[in-house]
Amino acid sequence: MELIDENGNLFGTVNVVDALAVCLVLAVLVAGVAAVGALGGGADADDDSANEIRYATIDLGTQPSSTAEDVSVGDEMAHDDHPHTLTVTDVYAPPVSSGETHVTVRAEVSGTHLENGAYAFGDDEFTAGQNVSIDTGEYATTGSIETVEEEGAELPRTETDVLLEATLSPSAAADVRAGDEVAFGEETVATVETVSVYPVGDEHHRVFVGATLTTLERGADLRYGHVPVESESMIPISTADYDLALGVLETGVIEEAGEPATTTVEIDLEKLSDREASLFEPGLTETAGSETWATIQDVEREPASVVVESEDGELQKHDHPTRDDVTLTVELQTRNTELGPRFQGASLNNGDTVYLDFGVTSIEERIWLVEG
Known part of the structure; x- marks a missing residue:
């Protein structure tokens, strides 16, 4: 069979002109598909249509409590020039005082990569150490990016026991009670x-507080608000009734060292007036924070001695006519600890000076251990 017959048909069936027209149409279609694939299909990481999700921890710093209360899960910010969004997925906000709160958020970020390979929100790098402005319409603030990770919508919280200490006025110390809560x-x-x-001391009470804190894990470190939970850090405890800053004595415990015990001591008080001596009697107690810390068991009273020089120059001891020596048990x-007894948060040894407030009177004298 001839390739093209006398009538111009290809293989005797298809007109050559028609066949060329069909081939031209197919060529145009193939070229169009190739152009679409090269220009618009399968966008790479540098194109806003290929947004990638990251999760960021952002420290918003200490905010007025009214602003902190506006920050909530679900808050969203859309970028003005790019199809990028930032959505709050978790909020951690321990109060610093009655009027201020430290805010840390976790956010889901939809962004892309810049030509240099950096992850970006809009045209700006979005990485640890950078600042980011957040404006949701309800509030506007600036925060510092702490971490950017591929997963994790929630902040890494943990419960941490701490033993805290402060010296307060009696009225301030009386406000602190077991069961008090700090809430956001x-x-x-x-x-x-x-x-x-x-x-x-006069108008000074030493307060030990065992507390459980909700802390954030940051690597191997723990943080309450913006404060690292470690020895000598000052932890803000803000309740509905008080604002305090307490020093960290120890982590992992809520009780002072040792086991509860009793220790008997003797205290010598010299040359008291009759009025002063009469204030001490068995059963008198020192009480603070609803606990009794010292109880007088016994009182011995005798005239104080006074040395008088006689007419012939000899020194003679006589009873003082108006003064008494008092010994308190x-x-x-x-x-009790492995290193011995502790009282008022400090070690207790022979010859140590202690302060005791019995209500009707107070003393600051050296003690002598009898037993314990």
């Missing part, structure tokens, strides 16, 4: 578990 919205971020209050509520 419906979340409790700290709970006072134990409280011990010791009078240690006092039972102290202490804590």
